[in-house]
Each structure stands twice: as C-alpha cells, then as structure tokens.
Amino acid sequence: MSQRRVRVRVDPTRCTAFGFCAEFFPESFALDDWGYAWLQAAELPSDLEPLARETARLCPTGAIAVEIVRAEDGPPAAATARPARLLRPRHR
C-alpha cells in the first residue's frame, strides 16, 4: 500500500485575504505581500490531512480545498512534493 497523498488547493478567485489559514497552519500557508494565501506546498504528508481539513473549514470564503490524490494522477511535482519550509517530519 502506498501512502495516502493529500493535496491542498487555494481558489485564487475566492481568497479575500482574511489570513486565517496562515495563522492556523503556518507550515503550509504563508501570506503574500498583499495578504492573500500563498500555498507553500501543494501536496502534504497524510499525517497533516486533519490539520489541512480544519484549515479549509476555517476559511471564511471557502477558498481552500483538500483532496486525496489518486495514483493515476501521477507522481507529485518535484517542486511541490515537500518544501524546505514544511518542517514536520513525515514519520515521527
């Protein structure tokens, strides 16, 4: 069994720069210079899925989507697989 892959998306047309995401889940969300959600990693290790879902629920404009990546979607993009900023180890 391969590990469950979790993908986070921000709908840029919905984001209105509340900034709750960056406050609640700073490992994954930063804010850009104008306060809009700046996703630091498109894919997350599965242990962060609950945190990602809670963040999505908190977003007042519903701009954040969390989805499970299907195997047929191919390997994660190298640039987004696991950025240096995401400090939590995959296996604890």
Added chain:
Amino acid sequence: MAIERHPAARVEATGELHRLLMPGVTRRESLLEYRGRGGYAPEGWAWSPEELRDRIAASGLRGRGGAAFPTGRKWHGVAARPGPRVVLVNAAESEPASAKDRILLLRRPHLVLEGALLAARAIDAREIVLYLHANATAVRDSLDLALRELRAARTPAPRLRIVTAPPGYVAGEASAAVRRANGGPAKPTSKPPRPSERGVGKRPTLVQNVETLANVPLIARHGPEWLREVGAPSLPGTLLVTLSGAVNRPGVYEVPSGMPLQRIVDDLGGGVVGGASVQAMLVGGYFAGWLGPEALAQGARLEPESLRAWGVSLGAAAIVVVPDWICGLAQAAWLMRFFADESAQQCGTCLSGTRAMAAVFAKLLRGTASPAACDRLHLWAERMLPGRGACGHLDGAATAARTALQVFADEISQHARAGGCGRPETVILPGFDGGDLDVTA
C-alpha cells in the same frame, strides 16, 4: 526611422514551404477553391474517430495557441469522458503581437473549419462553437461566408454557432472562452474543472486554437509522418510566426519550427530597421518573456526546448524586435503596465501583484526605485507570484518581469545612475496607444 505597427502587413510562406499559408491565396479562399486544393478529400475522412485521434497523436502535433500541449493527448482525454461533447474553436486572438490566426481565418477559413469538423468527428462532438472577438468583424465576415458555403454544399456538420467576446487579453484563455459560450463574462475560471472535464453546456469541451486546427485536415489526408517531415522533432511541422517591431519586413510567415531566431530576424525580417542591432525581443508574445541579443548570437531556435533554456517560452510565436536605438526598459515598463491593465481583477493576488510590479518598473525607468523595492520585485516575479492565478495572466506578468530584470539589467543600472539612457522612450509594442505610465499600486 519608421516602424510599421501592423504586423499583418505582409504575409509570406517561406521558400518551398506552403502548408497552411499559400502564396497564391491572398484573398478569402472559397469552398470551391479549397476543394480544388485537396479540401475535404475522401482520404482525410476515411478514418474512424479513434483512428483520427491516433493519427493526430502519432503526428506529434502540439497546440499553437501558446501552451504547446500535445493535441492527440488532448483529444483522447476529451473523448474518454462521457458525451455529448463540444469543440470550441478558439479564434479570439487576444495576443496583441499575434496576427496569424486572423490571417488564417481571413484567407483560409475552410482549412480551419475542416479541421474543426474533423476534430468534432474524432471526439464525437454534437456542437462546434466558433469563438472570436466582437470587434474582429473581418474575421466574422469571412467565417459567415464560409459557413454559408458549407451549408449550401450540404456538408454534414454538427450544430455550429458563433460566440463573440468583448476585447481583452484574458478573453482568449480557454476557460474564459467556455464561460462566455455559456453566457457569462469572458473571464477565466478556477481550475478544476477544466474545459475538457466540464465546458460548454457542462459538457466535455475540446478548446483548440485556429492554427492547430488548420494542421488537422492535412495530417488526416497526408498522414502523421507528413507533419514530421519539417520542423524540430520536439514540435513537428510549421509555425506561423508574427514578426513585428523594428524589422524591415514585418509580417506573418510560415516557417519550419526550430528555425534560428537570428535567421528569422535577418532573412525573413530583412534585418533591423536602420541597420541597427537587436537590443531585446519578445519571442512568444507578451506572456512568454524577454530574450536578450546573446540568445540570437548563440543560436536560440524557435522551438520549446531551445527557448526554455533561455527562460522564455514559444507561446504563440509572436515576435517583437526591440532595436538598440530606443529605450528597452521603457518597453519592459509598458509591458508591465499592460499586464496590470488587463488583469481580469478576479484574483486579488493578480490585481495587486501586477499593479505592484508595474509600479516598480515605472520607478526603475525613472531611476527612482529603492533597493528594497528592487529586492521585492525579484521576490514577486521569481517566487511569490508564479502559479498563483486562476489563469496564466499572473504567470505571464511574472515571466515578463523576471526576464526583463535579466535582459535589461545593464539598462536598469544606467537608469538608476543617470535617471535615463538618453534614448527615446517610444513604445513599439503593438497595441499601445501611449499615455501615462503611472499606476497606483
């Protein structure tokens, strides 16, 4: 020194290469004339939908609208989704530096329409939408006449309808086209869903550029190998290049892909106006990035891999040549202003980011940008803004900024030292009317 501002002033097929544009076709080709040149030949229509898709895939045809996506893969993808399906012919050539789709539609509308009909057959589409700008009246007339001829000839076809969009850079984006065809504004939507998943009338929709479709009947007739006979292996076939800016012979040219840019400027363009040197050029259109003269000297070629090595993309092969006797940084600054003005203003990041970058570029031009602002600009263009918008507009703006910072680096220093470079700040980019460069960030 005068610069022709109308890139479509001259249309030539180069050498022996007459595939899409033909030297003999200088006015709208009628259906009869098109049939006389092989149009609707039975051998092109002898294939099953699946065979057609396979033929296009085997030819290596890639989209000519800007993304160079493999056409066969796109067709298979749409065909794999449950029908009914739709073909949307994207004739909204929003790129100001590009005139090739317009030329094709004015001169050879039936080549494009047969391509659309074959595409509809290949994916079993019930409807074809012809999408164009409302102010493209000549193109509209050409298509109307062509459709009338098709009907008079009782050519079997799915439902065909024309949808128009108001002018605007992002109106030509695929999801904007779909949204408009569905009765909405011509503005992009967030993906997913993509048009191939949920497009016109919520149906899987194949959105295809005009030049891409023009290749289809020829591949259907002559076979996949025919396309590969010319051009670079990475992007087989010919490209319609729109050459403008400070060249002696601007125009739309049909060339094999992979042609060295230096040859395009010298042989096709007849060199730079006044015998001057190239200071910089846009190769793919406004969104595809700036290229410096060293790229020409080192043999950069008109195909995706070669251009990617220089940090730019092939885009729509819309080339604008900036000569060394005008201020290049002014061109870059105005281009940033264009991106700010043309934002659909749907994504906060795009609206804010394009304006902020344009504001710093205006300061760079006057030599008044602070070092902190320059650092920020680099961060925005290189890391903070790419990949953030619902469509490619913000990516285009970031690419324009990132490449301008490299290509015009010396000029930026000079402007910072002396407040300018002493050269005229005339804007030679097509589609600019002048005015005040200042924007409010």
